[in-house]
Amino acid sequence: MNMATSPLPTAAAAMPAEWRDFLALTKPRVMTLVVFTGLCGMLAAPAPIHPVIGFTAILCIALGAGASGALNQWYEADLDALMKRTAGRPLPAGRMERSSALHFGVGLAVFSVLLMGLAVNLLAAAILTASILFYVLVYTVWLKRRTPQNIVIGGAAGAFPPLIGWAAATGTVDPLPALLFALIFFWTPPHFWALSLFIRTDYAAAGVPMLPVVAGTRTTRNQVFLYSLPMAGVAVAPWPLGLAGYVYGVVATGLTGFFLLLAGQVALSRETDQAKMRPERRLFAFSILYLFALFGALVVDRLLGL
Ligand code: HEM
Ligand SMILES: CC(C)=CCC/C(C)=C/CC/C(C)=C/COP(=O)(O)OP(=O)(O)O
Numbered sequence: 001m002n003m004a005t006s007p008l009p010t011a012a013a014a015m016p017a018e019w020r021d022f023l024a025l026t027k028p029r030v031m032t033l034v035v036f037t038g039l040c041g042m043l044a045a046p047a048p049i050h051p052v053i054g055f056t057a058i059l060c061i062a063l064g065a066g067a068s069g070a071l072n073q074w075y076e077a078d079l080d081a082l083m084k085r086t087a088g089r090p091l092p093a094g095r096m097e098r099s100s101a102l103h104f105g106v107g108l109a110v111f112s113v114l115l116m117g118l119a120v121n122l123l124a125a126a127i128l129t130a131s132i133l134f135y136v137l138v139y140t141v142w143l144k145r146r147t148p149q150n151i152v153i154g155g156a157a158g159a160f161p162p163l164i165g166w167a168a169a170t171g172t173v174d175p176l177p178a179l180l181f182a183l184i185f186f187w188t189p190p191h192f193w194a195l196s197l198f199i200r201t202d203y204a205a206a207g208v209p210m211l212p213v214v215a216g217t218r219t220t221r222n223q224v225f226l227y228s229l230p231m232a233g234v235a236v237a238p239w240p241l242g243l244a245g246y247v248y249g250v251v252a253t254g255l256t257g258f259f260l261l262l263a264g265q266v267a268l269s270r271e272t273d274q275a276k277m278r279p280e281r282r283l284f285a286f287s288i289l290y291l292f293a294l295f296g297a298l299v300v301d302r303l304l305g306l
Contacts, residue, residue, distance in 0.1 A: 009074075021090035025073050026066030027102055028110075033291060034065045034161050037184065039063035040295035041162030041177055042300045045169035057120045061161055063112035065127045067289035068135040068157070070105035074098055075140050085199060116168075124168040131160035148211040155188035156181075162295075172306055176243045179234055186289070187233035190224045190263055192289040194280040197221070197266075201274060217272065224283070226265035232256045235294060244301050262286055282287035 012020050012028070042054060049057070056272040071083055073080065073091055081092035081170040090096040107130050117125035139154025162180035193211055196203060197220055214218040236254045239249030265279040 002067075008304050011208075017095075021096050022070075022104060024090055025070035025104060027069035027095075031062060031065045031069065033288060034158060036292060037295050038161035038165040039182060040299045042169050042177065043165075043299045044180075045114040045166045046096075047170045049169040050142075053120055054168070056115065056211040057124060057165065060112045060120065060128060061164055064116075064132050067105050067108035067112060068132045070101055070108065070142045071132075071136045073104055074101040075136070076144070077101075079145075079206045079208060081261045085202055086189075097105045100247070114250070118162075120168045121171050123171055123173070124164050124252050127160055127167055127173075131157045131260030134160070145208060146232075148209050148214045151192045152189055152210075156185055158188060159184035161306040163234075175241070176238060179238055179243070182296070183231065185290060186234060187229055187287065190231065190259075192222045192284065193227075194266060194283040194287065197224075197280045198274050198277040198284075221267045221269065224280075225263045228260055228263035232260055238298070244298055245304070246301075247304060248297050248301035252269070252294055255293055259283075259286065259290055261302045262290070 005087070015023065032170075039058050042049060042057060054298060070075065073089055075242065077089075077091035077098060080086035082087050091101055113125050113129050115126050115301055134154065135157035139157055140151060141155045143150035155300040159181045162184070163177045166177035166180075167173055178208060196210045197217055199211050200217070204213045211223060236249070236252050238244035239246070239252065262279065262283040266283050267277045269277075271277050273281070
């Protein structure tokens with residue numbers, strides 16, 4: 001990933017420029033993993049779901065997540081303008097009116113929740129609503145500019161999609177999706193704080209109180225490792241608890257071991273040159289692969305019925 005370049009998939013390059021900007025508002029690259037975890041939550045559920053209903057549920061997760069990305073960019077265009085990584089986004093770059101982003105975000109949010117409620121079920125719609133509100137109000141508006149714990153509490157927003165997928169298929173919430181929620185919840189701090197270590201000057205320039213800016217790199221390194229421990233426990237737990245079979249268990253154990261190794265390297269590293277910081281770059285990149293692989297393994301495991 002090159003964070004200095006466009007956040008859009010290459011297929012989007014063929015679109016008219018205005019469409020590309022609306023797509024960019026939805027943070028499509030981050031949302032691929034959000035949608036994947038939602039899809040896997042749905043496919044791991046014991047109840048089969050009609051393909052059309054299933055597709056609609058995933059579409060609603062994608063649209064709801066996109067809506068919250070647009071509302072996040074509407075609210076923090078001022079901050080985005082101050083950071084190299086985000087200054088090229090449609091609002092800070094002056095290619096779009098703020099009101100257009102607001103209308104797009106609210107319209108998409110309302111549409112996704114209504115469609116989920118009408119075509120899928122009320123529980124899935126309620127959890128989708130909670131995740132949109134969590135990302136936009138709790139994380140973006142309330143916590144992001146106030147406390148370095150912003151991503152711990154507000155980060156729960158990104159942990160809801162497996163619950164939504166499961167609820168879409170079953171109409172309930174059970175222990176396995178609750179564990180998947182906890183997995184993403186504890187995964188988020190190592191994922192983000194590893195990244196924040198090597199882009200901390202951007203956050204400092206924008207006055208955002210991210211952990212390395214407020215508490216320093218040493219504390220951040222330790223926190224990355226500390227949060228990786230409960231994450232590891234929750235990641236492996238479905239196997240001994242009998243909620244997943246050995247395919248998941250073996251993949252989860254191996255990948256989680258490697259995650260802990262990388263997090264340990266981040267904790268032990270004394271690197272202060274932001275341009276280098278190799279262990280944290282490795283952990284950030286691996287964190288994304290890790291979640292894709294774990295959720296993929298869970299679905300394979302459930303389909304094989306092992
Ligand atoms: C509050 C919680 C989180 C924060 C603050 C955060 C922050 C970030 C940031 C700043 C980036 C760099 C993106 C860019 O280049 O613009 C990133 C990348 C990414 N994040 Fe997170 N993230 C969070 C949670 C999540 C969650 C829950 C997921 C999915 C389950 C996720 C998936 C990704 C992916 C896939 C990328 C790579 C995007 C790319 O290739 O450009 N993140 N994250
Ligand atoms: C289903 C649903 C509604 C899910 C939404 C949850 C969600 C999008 C979680 C991901 C969180 C995220 C992209 C944080 C980026 O931080 P930031 O906004 O501080 O990043 P930035 O600096 O790139 O703007």
